[in-house]
Amino acid sequence: MVTIQFIPYSEIESLSSVGRIRKLLNIAKEDKIVMLQGRLRKEEEAEMIKTTMEEINSDFKGIELSVVYPNENKGSAVDMFKRNITNLLLGDRQGITVIGPASIVKDIKKNPNKIELLTRELKKKNNKRKK
Numbered sequence: 001m002v003t004i005q006f007i008p009y010s011e012i013e014s015l016s017s018v019g020r021i022r023k024l025l026n027i028a029k030e031d032k033i034v035m036l037q038g039r040l041r042k043e044e045e046a047e048m049i050k051t052t053m054e055e056i057n058s059d060f061k062g063i064e065l066s067v068v069y070p071n072e073n074k075g076s077a078v079d080m081f082k083r084n085i086t087n088l089l090l091g092d093r094q095g096i097t098v099i100g101p102a103s104i105v106k107d108i109k110k111n112p113n114k115i116e117l118l119t120r121e122l123k124k125k126n127n128k129r130k131k
Contacts, residue, residue, distance in 0.1 A: 009038035021048045028063050028101045036097040039067045066108035069095045
């Protein structure tokens with residue numbers, strides 16, 4: 001079974017950059033796919049990848065990360081102006097960030113109208129005890 005956890009940006013907004021990264025990474029380490037409303041800053045994305053690389057071990061294989069941006073070229077000049085003002089006030093939070101553990105997520109493909117999330121076949125852990 002695959003679990004997808006939606007996180008509104010308001011839930012991580014008050015955290016420091018390190019706090020945001022840690023919270024999202026901890027959720028991914030629980031074998032959950034995170035769908036974050038909005039996106040991290042470029043520096044935070046880079047730091048998340050760096051932190052992930054440092055924590056890879058036999059239990060944690062890393063993450064797949066993808067940001068889906070709205071099609072900013074569509075709409076009238078008024079729509080584009082509204083988006084730009086919103087971005088200035090709220091800090092460019094449009095889009096969706098998908099973060100999944102590499103042990104589950106094989107690939108994330110972005111298309112204008114959909115997200116294709118390809119998962120790996122989960123191997124059942126052998127819990128049988130030897131007698």
